[in-house]
Amino acid sequence: MIANGATPDGLDKLRIAVVDDNAAMRGIVRSVLGAFGITQVYEAADVEAALQILRAEKIDVLICDWKMKPVDGLSLVRTLRDPEESPCPLLPIIMLTAYAEPSKVKEARDAGVTEFLVKPFAAEGLYGRLQMIVNRPRPFVRTKVFFGPDRRRLASGYQGPERRDDAAPLS
């Protein structure tokens, strides 16, 4: 339990990359992360710059916009979840986007996003996603058609047999 007013001590150890083509939004996310005690924040305005950061730095969490040019955030997620291409296939990814439709959430999950947060976002929402990533990390699975964090998050651990006939847990 942390003292009222304090930030969790270890958050300052996290290194977070934010990729969004809107500089103001990157600044807002950085400010909110700073209020949580996270100061190691790397910014990228496009996917190419994000990949350079991810190749050069040991990033713990990526916060990624979806609608960007020339390459969109969903393509970045797919690249990062490609074990042959990715510098960090197991990286937790928060998709921070103005898309709010359930079909978009599903599309993002199917691409390998770890958490989904809709813009405009509240600070509490962002903290909650970080909390999920740290406290209840999704195990990674590899099937014939999917590599990424398990898309099923159960309230209690599933105790039955594995029903995917081609699943291989990775973590």
Added chain:
Amino acid sequence: MLKAKVGGALPAANEAMMQRAEAAIGDLRQNFKAWLEEEVGKLEALMRTARTSGIEGEAGEALFTCAHDLRGLGSTYEFPIITRIAASLSKLIETPEQRAAAPVALVDAHVGAIRAAILQNVRNDTDPIGKALAEELETRVTKLVGERS
């Protein structure tokens, strides 16, 4: 494991931390008007292009991207009604097929409504005129493209 890196499970958010986050956003507040003006100016410029070249090509795609950005930014910049109207516009012109079928006048009405919200300082739908306008635009869009899930 990130839990080990940060020294254990993250506790629930406390009120002071959230207040600090709100204050951090508050520090940026002085920029919101200029940032919103920049985004809406961009939307209007793209609309001018779309009026002459149509919304089926690159101009339409750029217009959708800008509307989508405003959907995410409006509430942050303290104009939730702009998020609502921009969401309606995004729904109207998201795909090339939708743009091909979208009446330019209805697209234009959304852009005009966003500008009017700024001019009249109508920030949310507690304003009866703003609410009625947003509902009318949403109704027309839903008639054209249906509900989307």
